[in-house]
Amino acid sequence: MSALLELDRLRVALPAREGPRAVLRDVSFGVAEGEAVGLVGASGSGKTMTARAIVRLLPPGAEVGGAIRFGGRSVLDMDREALLRYRAGDVAMVFQDPRTHINPVRRVGDFLCEALVLTQGMGRAAATAKVTRLLGETGVEEPERRLRQYPHELSGGQLQRVMIAAALACEPKLLIADEPTTALDVTTQSEVMAMLDEVRRARGLALLFITHDLDLAAAVCERTVVMREGAIVRERPVARGDLLQQPAQTAATPLSESSESSVLEVSGLCKAFRVRGEDGRRSDFLAVEDVSFAVPAGGSLAIVGESGSGKTTIARMIVGLQGPTAGTITLLGRPRSRPPRGASERRIRGREAQIVFQDNYSSLDPRQRVGDALGEALDLHFRPTPAERRRRVAELLDGVGLKQEHASALPRTLSGGERQRAALARALAVEPRLLVLDEAVSSLDVSTQAQILDLLAAIRAATGTAYVFISHDLAVVRRVSEEVLVLRQGRIVERGATQRILAAPSDPYTRLLLDSVPRPGWKPRRLATTSA
Amino acid sequence: MTPQPVRALLHAASRNRLTAACVVFLALVVLVAVFAPLLAPHSPTEVNLSSAYLGPTLEHPLGTDASGRDILSRVMWGARSSLLGPLGVIALALAFGVSIALAAAWFGGWVDTGISAVIDVLFSFPGLLLAIVAVAVFGVGLLAPALAIGIAYTPIMARIVRSSALRERELPYIAAASVLGLPARRIVWRHLLPGVWPLIVAQVTVMFGYATIDLAAISFLGLGQQPPSSDWGLMVAEGRPAILAGHSAQALYPGIALVLVVLCVMVLGRRLGDRADDWEGVAPRLSRGRRGP
Secondary structure (H helix, E strand, C coil), X not given: CCEEEEEEEEEEEECCCCCCEEEEEEEEEEEECXXXXXXXXXXXXXHHHHHHHHCCCCCCCCEEEEEEEECCEEHHHCCHHHHHHHHHHHEEEECCXXXXXXXXXXXXXXXXXXXXXXXXXXXXXXXXXXXXXXXXHCCCCCXXXXXXXXHHHCCHHHHHHHHHHHHHCCCCCEEEEECCCCCCCHHHXXXXXXXXXXXXXXXXXXXXXXXXXXXXXXXXXXXXXXXXXXXXXXXXXXXXXXXXXXXXXXXXXCCCCCCCCEEEEEEEEEEEEEEECCCCCEEEEEEEEEEEEEEECCCEEEEECCCCCCHHHHHHHHCCCCCCCEXXXXXXXXXXXXXXXXXXXXXXXXXXXXXXXXXXXXXXXXCCCHHHHHHHHHHHHHCCCXXXXXXXXXXXXXXXXXXXHHHHCCHHHXXXXXXXXXXXXXXXXXXXXXXXXXXXXXXXXXXXXXHHHHHHHHHHHHHCCEXXXXXXXXXXHHHHXXXXXXXXXXXXXXXXXXXXXXXXXXXXXXXXXXXXXXXXXXXXXXXXXXXX | CCCHHHHHHHHHXXXXXHHHHHHHHHHHHHHHHHCHHHHCCCCCCCXXXXXXXXXCCCCCCCCECCCCCEHHHHHHHHHHHHHHHHHHHHHHHHHHHHHHHHHHHHHCHHHHHHHHHHHHHHHXXXXXXXXXXXXXXXXXXXHHHHHHHHHHHHHHHHHHHHHHHHHHHCCHHHHHHHHHCCCHHHHHHHHHHHHHHHHHHHHHHHHHHHHHHHHHHHHHCCCCCCCCCCCHHHHHHHXXXXXXXXXXXXXXXXXXXXXXXXXXXXXXXXXXXXXXXXXXXXXXXXXXXXXXX
């Protein structure tokens, strides 16, 4: 096999206030014709920058050194004409979030045909025929109908298949896929990866697969290259499967069904949303349907489900950000079915339950320093003296593994993991009896996820705060919860002890979720039970 | 309320000569307005018919008008009402527009529907006509037109702030503050308002420019400041007949002052608007809502 793509000591530096900042340091690797190579690394490791360098889409002002050769030609030395031909015909790219990479006001068919008509000189009819065939190949059902639809009418999985079809349209030799399934549910990820693998093998296409998930890369690639801090390293990073392999945590408190010791009791919870159907008529959509559960004092319950399963709606109802349509939520024996009356009731409810969100950037006021955010929470609930307040802020920072100097930091200067720790510290500042964690680790790197999960376990052991841990990822659940509730389309499909469910799921949907989590030796599969 | 707009402006000025020139010019105008009694070489109202229509001399650098008054002194004094009027307009539009917009965004539901309806109704009031009605009711001067134009600008401010505040309100940090148990008043003033502040500042500068022009137009029509005031709009109106007689200075200089002030304010407004994103370093927000790293 000859090398199709070759990176030779590629260096990239981006302009920064203090002078050029090196983001890629002597990156060298190759991709042979028809070979699949995985490029694995945490966020900020330079994997996306490498991909952008290969198609010469670097940010303005970037300084580039070293060489990139494609089929023997130097990519960095190409003139405008050659670069256009290279981008049009030789390489293609698929990105993480299909929704932001497709024009929302144009039909899918127009989007797909555009490149063929413009760069390959195809007629409209021939182009349509070709993209219809490609959509069939990438597993999009009813391709003719999809061509007439707009992007918002397609699901995330379907849209990513459309993007892959678009990438294949001009018959490239190399496909660069940058985290193509990260924005998708695990089951959809499995299906899309299986399809991508099949299509690639059938066409003899070379693939550069960029991901933060080592096991996922190992499942579809012949070889993996690991990056850290802009350079290629030999060591093996923390993999997602490692989280699954961890020994299950022993229950801190025995599970109990009795309501005597429950922190939280939810019974017959329903939430309906008004939606306007295709015919323009209004109807009620049940996001949560007859959900009942209880969390014992100091216990931890995980609610697992894919997007649209109603898990976030449940989280918001528990902390009072939304009201239930029917059913009751009882926290520490007090019902929460109506909004709080007056300032003192707001404060009391604040002491009962707190929440940490997925989006760590927007969870903190961008104008408020971390110490001030913690101080604001302390002032509201405890009215401490300035000295007490300083001491508590220091304790809280210490408790979530932040340094004292982080107190004066603005959220934007922190990393994602640090921001999530700060949000956690703010929630813990009021010493809540229940903490709702809504996908609180989902936007973090696998290794950061592991650290935060360990931290959560330690905090629960130390303070006895009960958790409702909401996640789409069964793999992380084992570390924090002794009981799991699997949710699908607003209904509970399975519940029980975490260990039992992970070892022997009884519901086919739970099994499907579990089988879709990449781990060593895992292969993506096309699944019969759901349609992506 | 926050030094950030000032810092952002100074930063922009250090990068761009045009911005710097605008900042310096406006600062000068404000200084002249404040210290007009000390700086003006002559009284703005002292009539001396024997020295009418003098050309530029050392004693009268911009010449004199039909009544022999020193034009430079009149332009300097005129800066006061020409700046004060628009400031009043802005204060009014800010106070009403921002409060109803924040109320609409915070409460949502029928409160938002009601406020939005009121905003739509206010939008149908043409500013100048409203000002003429106000003058008819309250009499000529600075107050009535400023009040009327302020009311006419309120819905513009309200609509812009509302849409931005609605977006900001949906962010998790507002939800987190609410779960924490913070009183609504504090969340709105300490978290929601600062979130839309950059936009308000940019909007205020643009409005200042428009308000200056609208008030000058009202003075020009004879409904605003009355003689012997040296309001710029009024000076242009009074100088108009003299232009035909070949004495253009009386209308020209206040006209130039008006154009320059409005131009500078507009330039700064656009700069602030362009740079609003820089204030909080909006870049990491682009990754909002992604699930993967």
